[in-house]
Structure formats: C-alpha cells, structure tokens
Amino acid sequence: MPRPAASARMGWLRERGMGASVIVSGISSAFGVVLISTTGWIGAVMRADPYMGDSGTLALVLSILSFLFVAVSVYVGAIVTANTFATVVAGRTRRIALLRLIGASAASQRREVARQGLIVGTIGAMIGLVLGTAVAAAFIGWGGPALGAPAVAYELVRGDLLVPAAVVALTTWGAAWVGSRRVLTVTPLQALGESVESSSAELVRRTGRNLIAIALFVAGAALLAVGIVVGLTSPTGVLVSFAGGVLSFTGLILGSTMLMPPVLSAVGRLLGRSAPARLAAANARRSPERSSRMTMGLVIGVTLITMFAVALESTKSVIAASAGGELPAEMETVMNTFTGIVTALIGVSAVIAAVGLVNLLTLSILQRRRELGLLRALGLASGQVRGMVLREAAHLTAAAVVTGLVLGTVYGWAGAQSLLGSVKLSPDASPAGTLVAPSIPGWTILGIVVAAAVLTLIAAVVPTRLATRVTPVAALAE
Secondary structure, three states: OOOHHHHHHOHHHHOOOHHHHHHHHHHHHHHHHHHHHHHHHHHHHHHHOOOOOOOOHHHHHHHHHHHHHHHHHHHHHHHHHHHHHHHHHHHOHHHHHHHHHOOOOHHHHHHHHHHHHHHHHHHHHHHHHHHHHHHHHHHHHHHHHHOOOOOOOOOOOOHHHHHHHHHHHHHHHHHHHHHHHHHHHOOHHHHHOOOOOOOHHHHHOOHHHHHHHHHHHHHHHHHHHHHHHHHOOOOOHHHHHHHHHHHHHHHHHHOHHHHHHHHHHHHHHHHOOOHHHHHHHHHHHHOHHHHHHHHHHHHHHHHHHHHHHHHHHHHHHHHHHHOOOOOOHHHHHHHHHHHHHHHHHHHHHHHHHHHHHHHHHHHHHHOOHHHHHHHHHOOOOHHHHHHHHHHHHHHHHHHHHHHHHHHHHHHHHHHHHHHHOOOOOOOOOOOOOOOOOOOOOHHHHHHHHHHHHHHHHHHHHHHHHHHHHOOHHHHHHO
16 A cells, blocks of 8 residues: 555545646557557558559658658647646645745655656656557558458557657647746745636736747748749748748747737627626626637647648648549549548647636636635525636636637648749649639538537536536625
8 A cells, every 4th residue: 555655645636627737648648659659550561462562652741641640649748738737736825935934945846746746747758658559559450451452461569659648748848847837936824825827917927938939920920921922933832931820839838928818708709798797797807818729729630630731621622623623533432531630639628728728627616716705605506607618718718719610721721822823723724823712611611619618518517517506605705
C-alpha cells in the first residue's frame, strides 16, 4: 500500500482539470502512435508490391502527412494544456499567496506547476502509447484483410513509437510552464481573495505582447497576399501562403484577448434580454482572459476542419472545371475518400479542443462558487442558474464556431488559390492566372454546427450540476 506521505504529495492529481489534461495527452500520444504504425504498415505493403516496391515517393508523402497531422494534434493539445494550467493556477491564487507569505518564491511555485505538467503528460503519453498500439494492431489485423491488403511481416512494438509519447510528455511539461507564468504575479495580499483573472484594462496595458501579436498577424497576412500573387504563375505560392498562415494564426492566438471580446459581445446580443441571458453574456465578457482561453482551442479545431474542407472542395471545383465542367467518377471517388480521411484526422484536434472547453468551463464554475452563492442569495432559482451556465456555454461555443468558420474559409481559400491559381481552366484562359472561387462544403459546415450544439450540451452537464449544488450559505462562507 502507498505511504500516506506519498499519497498526499500526489493528491493534486485529483484536482479538477488534471484528468482532462491526462485525456488530452493520451489522445495526442495515441494519435501519433496509430499514424506512425499504420503508415509504416502501408509502406511495408507497398514495398511488397512488385509494381510499387521500387518507388518510395508515396511512402515519403505518407510519412510527411503523418508528421504534419501529429504536429497539429500536439500543437492543439499544447494550447489546451497551457490554458488548463493557467486556469488551475488562477484558482490556486489564495494557496500560492499563502505560500509566498511564509517565504516560498514564485520561481519555486512555478517549477512545482511545471513538474505537475510533466507528470500529467507522462501518464497520458504512456496510456496513449498502449491504447494507440492496441488500435493499430486491431486495424492491421482486421482492417488489412478487409481492405484486401496482402499479409506482410510488420513489427508493431518498435522503439520509434516512443517518439510521439516523449514529444507529448515534453510538450505538456512546456505547456504547463507557459500556463503557470501567472504565478510570478501572485502577491501575499491575494491570500485574502479568490481566483484572480486579468481585467480588460490590465490586458490593454500588455503593450509588448499585443504589439508582437499585431506584428505577427500583419506579417503573416502580407505573406498570404504574396503567396496568392505568386500562385497565379506557380503552385509554389502555396509554400509562401503556408508560412503566412502559420504566422498570422500565431498572431491571432497570441492576441486572442483582443480578438475574442468583440466577437463575444456581438454573439451575446443574440442570447436574449432575460436576466440569466444577460448574466451569461456579462460573465463571458467580464473576464476576457478566461473567455479567450476557453474559446481558442475550439476556434483552432473548427478553423482546421473548415480550412481543409474549403481547400479540398475548391480543388475539386477547379479540377472539374479544367476537365470540362464535371469531375470524372474515379477522381471524385478518390477526392471524396481523401476528404473523409483528412476530416477524420483533423477531427482528432477538434476532439482535443472540445475536451479543453468542457474542462475549462467546469473549472470556471468551481472558481466562481462565491459569485453563484451570492446570486442564489439574491433570489436566483436553481433553474435560472442552470440556464445561465447553459447560455454561457452556448455563448462561448457559438463565438468559437463563428470565428473558426470565418478564419477557416479565408485560410482554405488562400491555400487553394495559391496552389491552383496557375491552373488554366480552358485553353483560351488568361495567362495571368485564374481566380479560384471558394467552394463552401455545405454538409461539412452543417456537421460543424450540429457538433457544436451537441458540444454545448455536453460542456454544460457537469458545470450546471456543480452550479446548482452550491448553497448560498456554504458559498458565501468560503
């Protein structure tokens, strides 16, 4: 049996937020293991084929795509983990301040949070390693024969599968370190208060960070424009656009506290004018830092899915136009299959973002117990509190989905234009290039909206239950 001292030292693992961080790390690690195993198996099948065995081009392309999808998954997971730990640290304000009061340094507290991130990341990565290997084994064992693939010798348990697990563990450690930067600002006087989030006025004064965000966005937007222009004569313009997209999107993430409050205000007007609706909208706007943390993970997920869907749909339109107005049946089947596979792979990032939204909304309710108790004391019924939390979840989800759809459409069109702008749709087309009209995949957009509605209901289940359990006396006594 574990010693009481050891159990006490690891008691923080039972805190709200840590379990979700383990899930995020596990999904990212399992995703990487499955992709590496399956692409390696596909490469082995290709090498066994007498006609394709001498060509390593397709295997290289599969490896590159595998790396990109794993990188996207780890990137989204890192943002979700950093936001989770930032929210956890905000909820520990009183405890951190008390430790500072008795002599603990901010640096030592931050190292402690980073150590917890490393432990959480390692646990999740190891779980993901085992589950990912099991899923890959099931796919190769059952899916291979079902697809008609020949039996080939392939070793499932290999040393390179430790790479995604190690990357996920180290990324979670780094994300916890980034998310814990608020520890440095906690003062002993805050031991008398609750969790503290930065106000709008404080965020405006972060001129250095805001200027960096604006500079990255402007530089990225300029590169996107250059890539589109270059794409009118050469498909290499997509490389320039890719760099511009990464820079501009990084700027948007860094400046999320400037981007999301106006979007939240606009969406908040749609919630209605009842007291719970106004409270829900006010809660989302009152703490722009917390609201931005809760929405940006989902914004990234929706943006990625929409971007790939718009780019692939636009590519199909251009190919159809160049083929005389109708896509060949074989090509359409291949494109639809590829679209489905890419959407499913990118969907893993959206799942990670959804876990982050549910987790952060739950942490937000836990850290507002005194506020909820005061509302109950002022006469707000439990049903009204449930309605407020549900509307707040709907507010955040709707703002994230709208932002992601707009950004994804812009980035998807920019990618398609820079790649396909030099394609002539007809023999007498202008040599100056072609403007590709963005094709919006209706079913994909509808799927995103339906998934967002389901996510809102799921995200509100635990927080509403926690919110209605708060009694006025117990909450105000804290």
